[in-house]
Amino acid sequence: MKNIIQSVKGTREFYPPEMALRKWMYGKITEVSHSFGYQEYDGPFLESIELYAAKSGEELVKEQSFVFPDRGGNLITLRPELTPSLARMIAQRQNQLVYPIRWWSFGPFWRYEKPQKGRTREFFQWNIDLIGVDCPEGDAELVAIAAEFFKAVNLTSSEVKILVNDRRLMDQQMVKLGVTSMDQKKSMLSIIDRRDKLSVTDWESYVLESGFTSEQLDGLKAILNDKELYKSSPEVMRFFNALEALGVADYVVYDPRVVRGLDYYTGIVFEARDVSESSRAILGGGHYGNLVEEVGGDSIAGVGFAMGDVVLPLILEEFGKLPELVLNPAKVLVTVFNAECHAYSLKIATKLREAGINVLVYPEIAKIGKQFKYADRVGVQYVIVAGPDERDQEILQIKDMQSGEQSSVKISEVVEAIKKLM
Template identity: 50%
Template sequence: MAEIIRSVKGTRDFYPDQMAFRTWLYNHLRLVAERYGYQEWEAPILETLELYAAKSGDELVKEQAFVFEDRGGSLVALRPELTPSLARMVAQHRQQLNLPLRWWSFGPFWRYERPQKGRAREFFQWNVDLLGSTSLNADAEVASVAASLLSSIGLTPDEVVIRVNSRQFMELRVAEIGITKDFQPAAFRLIDRVDKLAQSKWLDYGQRLGLSYSQLTALIEMLDDTDQWRDSEELCEFFQITEYMGTKEWFEFDPRIVRGLDYYTGVVYEARDRFAKHRAILGGGRYDNLVSEVGGDPISGTGFAMGDVVIQLIAQEFEVIPDINPCRTQILVTLFGDESIVQSNNIASELRQNDLRVEVYPDVVKLKSQLRYADRQGIPIVIVLGPDEIEAGEVSIKQLVTGEQSNIPLARVVQTVRKILESE
């Protein structure tokens, strides 16, 4: 026997039960986004490497992107994120678009990372963006969409928190401790890793980036100040607006949140479980320069992204995922032989025309085997159509949950099945 070919490392197979979770999550994403007036959109899976090289930061492009040369000699990448594609699409059709834009998307992405718990090389990501507004109301609205999703799937602020900061405010704070503008990108990368490295390694890393020991110790002291947000009008207003929106309980200030990508310019945030057992659930913020950097007119934007891997772990841990049967079939019609093929398929066709979900068992096997199949699939109703039923012009309807069984005329099949399903 030939050896089974394995899947590519870091990818996932979505069998029906895993696909059922993804569909459940997608339905919540869509419902929440549409409640806030956001429209669904999509971008290509492949983009030119140039798009990411200019917009996403060196680490994402050089260390994490799947990059290859196409047959025409151009360097292209499997998309590691969506915001640069958003900027490109807006720049290309700016005159035809009606600002402000409220867009959302859910699709596959790829990053060449080491697969581990909470991290895969291929993942699905929810992106929510609002473009064409510089107001903090827009920032608070988009962040509130994230909070509303967490609430929608059954999580609470006692289990998950969205930690908020401001890149603009942090620029002022790091300048106050003597870190010049040239070294601020390095300082932000350092802040982004403060909880990911041991302090000795963090200090060594900071010195390699060009910061002095005194600057590093001052930076640590600044990061321990959890009340400094009160000195930021921007953050004060943000928190006030979330109160108006009814989502304030989800948000807290955290000076360690700066986001690793280079294009953020204002309010930034990340959601994590309260016990810090997992990676960030979602993250985002304000980006003022992205669209102009791909050749378009300056358009301010704000948005976030949430991957499906961590949110599934969180949802499982807090037991908010309902029992989801991947089989959505409502009725199984049995097959007894060549003489029942016509009648079985006719009944199934009539039921489908009445918006019911129906399977016909494909093979002629014992009734016991067909009933066992329906039971294992979680199909609640079986329509038995054997020689005796055909001769009598009726069918036998068996309810697998209750065990009840009754014979009814063919003309009443749809009516009877509907009544049973409505009573469940």
């Protein structure tokens, strides 16, 4: 044990229970994405560093990506996000694609971060985007998709909330406070983003230290406490009306504190959190005005969000909503009674498989009790006993491991008997 080489820091191993959970999540994501008519796509896992260097977030590439030279000396990046690849894919076929585009993806990403609970260096992420649309109802559709996903994984609107704000609204409010330059606005957005991470007094002194006046601080506090702020924006009102009609309004809350860190959001921004004390962010997204300009295309608006696969299971566990998953694909085990009957057992298993039934055979001759115990522990529901007595009478014993009931059936009728039980 001591000599086993460790797995790479921040990676996870998917033993069958974890793999079953991942597949389950992928299934729910597929189901919800398809229910809104979105098509699945994917980009490369390896990208050149230039793709990300074009973006404003320098830290993303320099500090938080896996970058390495290939054998030719080119710097290759393990993709830390999908949006730049998506932008390029759209730009390359900008005039051939049918708009609006509805695409989704679920795949692996890598970020060179310090791992802790809910944060790994290798993770999967669901990305979903509606591109070529610039209206509140389009934004509402993405939020509705997020809400429908929560419904699908059995998280209620009292357990999870999608917090929504609008960058344009915040922009107007900042202008009213005399915050007009780009630098000042950026600075204030990051201050808002940090509101929940500092104590009130620490946060207030942080605002003042950042170069804002005490009048601006008071104004900012008023904005952040104004839960009705959205009513001054016709677009946001339309957005909420659409959510009402989409039947997911109970999941959505207006919150002026949500601004999101990313520079490229230009309208609605949102993030989903659980309502517990720790309140982890489950997914985040928003409306962007110019997706493809930076990779050389014409400006297109869109809206989308991304959800990692690491936090959701923690939330589900917290609320006792982790699904019970069947790990063993076979419901039937055929025992091997003795050497003489071994071939007989194999023939029975083959017959069942030919009828489309998943079957496992105990791989060696062992005490029948041991074989039953094995069946119990791997979660097989029906055990077939085929010993010398049964063979001579051309019958089989079928035991239901849940009820403990056992019945004998004719060998010729075993397929129907099993199918009837299942």
